[in-house]
Amino acid sequence: MKSLLVSTTAMAMVVANAAAADMITELGAPEGQVDIVAWPGYIERGETDPAFDWVTKFEEASGCKVNVKTANTSDEMVALMNEGGFDLVTASGDASLRLVAGGRVQPVNTDLIPSWATVDDRLKDAPWHTVDGVHYGTPYMWGPNVLMYNTTVFPEPPTSWSVVFEEQMLPDGQSNKGRVQAYDGPIHVADAAQYLMAHKPELGITSPYELNEDQYAAALDLLRGQRELVSRYWHDAFIQMDDFKNEGVVASGSWPFQVNLLASEGQPIASTIPSEGATGWADTTMMHVNAAHPNCSYLWMEHTLSSNLQSDLSVWFGAVPSVPAACSDGRGMQTQEGCDANGLADFEKIHFWTTPVANCSQGEGACVPYYRWVSDYIGVIGGR
Numbered sequence: 001m002k003s004l005l006v007s008t009t010a011m012a013m014v015v016a017n018a019a020a021a022d023m024i025t026e027l028g029a030p031e032g033q034v035d036i037v038a039w040p041g042y043i044e045r046g047e048t049d050p051a052f053d054w055v056t057k058f059e060e061a062s063g064c065k066v067n068v069k070t071a072n073t074s075d076e077m078v079a080l081m082n083e084g085g086f087d088l089v090t091a092s093g094d095a096s097l098r099l100v101a102g103g104r105v106q107p108v109n110t111d112l113i114p115s116w117a118t119v120d121d122r123l124k125d126a127p128w129h130t131v132d133g134v135h136y137g138t139p140y141m142w143g144p145n146v147l148m149y150n151t152t153v154f155p156e157p158p159t160s161w162s163v164v165f166e167e168q169m170l171p172d173g174q175s176n177k178g179r180v181q182a183y184d185g186p187i188h189v190a191d192a193a194q195y196l197m198a199h200k201p202e203l204g205i206t207s208p209y210e211l212n213e214d215q216y217a218a219a220l221d222l223l224r225g226q227r228e229l230v231s232r233y234w235h236d237a238f239i240q241m242d243d244f245k246n247e248g249v250v251a252s253g254s255w256p257f258q259v260n261l262l263a264s265e266g267q268p269i270a271s272t273i274p275s276e277g278a279t280g281w282a283d284t285t286m287m288h289v290n291a292a293h294p295n296c297s298y299l300w301m302e303h304t305l306s307s308n309l310q311s312d313l314s315v316w317f318g319a320v321p322s323v324p325a326a327c328s329d330g331r332g333m334q335t336q337e338g339c340d341a342n343g344l345a346d347f348e349k350i351h352f353w354t355t356p357v358a359n360c361s362q363g364e365g366a367c368v369p370y371y372r373w374v375s376d377y378i379g380v381i382g383g384r
Contacts, residue, residue, distance in 0.1 A: 023107040027295050033065040034296035037080050037089040039283070040237045041257045041317050042141070043068045051333075052316045054309035062303070064296035072235040073185045074353070075374070081105070087291040088300065090140050092281040093128035094187045094353040098370075100136050105286040108135050112298050115305035118323045122347055128354055129284040137284035138301040139322035141313060144280040144343055144350050145183075145191070146271035148254035148262075150244065157272040161195050163251045165226050170250065177229050181240065181252035184233035186370070186377040187353055190279050191253060192219040192226075194351060198276040208279060208351050210360035216368040223380045233381055244269060256318020256342070273346075280350035308332035320344050 036043060043066065046053035055066045069086065071077045074095035081089050081104045091099060099105045110116040116124075116138070123139040130136070149158055153172045162168065164180045182188055193208035196218055205215050231249060234240040241258050243249040245267060254271065262269040285304060287297050303309065310321035311332025320342050321327060327339035343350075360367035 023109045024112065024294060024298070025109065027112055027298055030063050030296050030299060031293040032063060032296070033067060034088065034293050034300050035067045035069070035086045036300070037069050037071050037077055037086050039090055039092075040070050040072065042090050042283075042313065044313075044316065049316075052312055054303075054307055054312055058300065058303045058307065062296065062299045064293070064299060066300070072237070074187065075185065078102075078104075081288060084288065084290060086288055087293045087297045088288070089286050090283050091137070091286050092283050092353045094355050094370075096128045096137065096284055096286060097131070097355050099286060100131055104289055105136050106289045106291070108137055108287060108301070110135055110138075113138060113302050113305065115302055115323070118305060118325055120322055120324050123282065123322050126282060126284075128282060128352070129286065137286035138304060140283045140285050140304060141310075141317065141319040141322060142280065142282035142347075142350075142352070143256060143317070143319035144273055144278040144346065145253055146256060146259065146278065147274055148244070148252055148259050148269060148271045150250040151268040151270050153250040157270065158251065158274060160274045161191070161253075161276050162199075164229070164253065165192070165195055165222060167225075167229055176251065178231045179248055179250045180229050181232050181234050181243065181249055182223075182226055182230045183253055184235035184381070186373040187279075188253075189216075189219050189223065189373050189377060190351065190353070190356075192222045194279055195276050196222060207361070209354050209356045210362060210367045211356070212362055212366055213368065216372075220376060220380060223377070227380055227383060257316070260316065260318050273343075277349055277351070280352050282352045310334075314339060314342060318342055320347075 043055060044052045045055035059065055071080060074092050077089050077091055078095050078098055080086060081099055119139050147158060147161060153170055155171060163176055168176055170176050190208035193205055193211055196203055197205045203215050203218055211219060232243060237258050241262055244262060259269055259271040285301050291297055305323055308331050310323045310326035311334040314321045314334045315338060320339055327334055328336040356367065356370045356373055358365050358367055358369040
């Protein structure tokens with residue numbers, strides 16, 4: 001049966017070749033609104049913090065009202081796009097090729113996005129949104145998955161992800177059991193695999209997204225052990241923040257978004273990338289194949305590259321802009337020093353989220369595909 005499995009990339013290439021001919025070639029009048037599925041904190045209009053608003057001026061200038069549906073996991077984003085009713089999605093790499101292969105998104109005509117030329121060259125043809133030379137989105141923002149920790153418990157930054165994977169005494173003299181969290185999404189298997197790359201080199205893992213049966217089994221074993229430690233599997237950023245403030249959680253994989261908000265509230269919170277490195281996300285704005293508002297969608301994609309959004313979102317979320325000039329051209333709050341602190345030079349060190357497939361660098365049918373990750377991770381969370 002393995003020989004019959006077709007990789008997501010291969011399927012996406014077939015879809016790309018068929019769909020490229022249907023690419024929009026010119027824009028018409030704005031339709032009055034655009035409906036977007038986005039990660040928490042990605043589209044702000046000043047409601048959370050008045051200083052962060054990259055929606056209001058767009059609406060005034062374009063006549064397109066921005067409606068946002070927040071999604072907390074890539075699987076939720078894929079499900080929402082499969083249901084339809086949305087124009088755009090800010091998809092991470094573990095969702096984007098699934099959306100292409102499933103025919104849920106359409107090719108993007110970069111000639112209709114004047115600021116495309118300003119995009120980081122490392123992202124323009126990135127494999128998580130470009131298939132057989134066809135672009136399926138506009139790069140949005142990228143960054144690492146960080147280890148968030150309580151600075152009262154950890155006077156010095158933790159140096160290893162072991163604090164969330166293996167039972168141990170923490171610097172405050174108490175066990176980590178019941179005081180750490182893990183991400184409620186099957187892509188967390190990759191975090192376990194990345195940890196094993198450093199601590200069990202004999203497994204021969206070269207990519208945390210390309211795991212043969214033995215490597216995959218080792219990752220699941222590590223996650224089953226972690227199950228005994230975690231107080232909650234988180235997927236809602238705001239619930240995780242509340243857990244750090246009120247429920248005694250002191251360490252977890254997280255996003256810079258939570259770290260920045262908690263720190264801004266005066267909470268004893270900081271983050272680090274431990275010695276094993278980190279997984280990460282490079283997100284892409286992709287348009288639904290049946291988008292009801294394509295003209296507003298293209299205007300929004302141009303806005304994401306040309307406005308203050310890139311700069312201010314970089315500050316707000318603790319991420320790196322897809323437009324490097326946004327770090328220093330004064331369009332918003334960000335500075336070159338801020339981008340450097342957010343990991344601008346760490347691009348090559350991050351294992352960006354991507355969809356695990358059966359046909360991988362280890363050979364055809366050699367790797368465990370994503371559907372297994374989904375079912376097995378549900379089992380891990382359920383104690384199996």
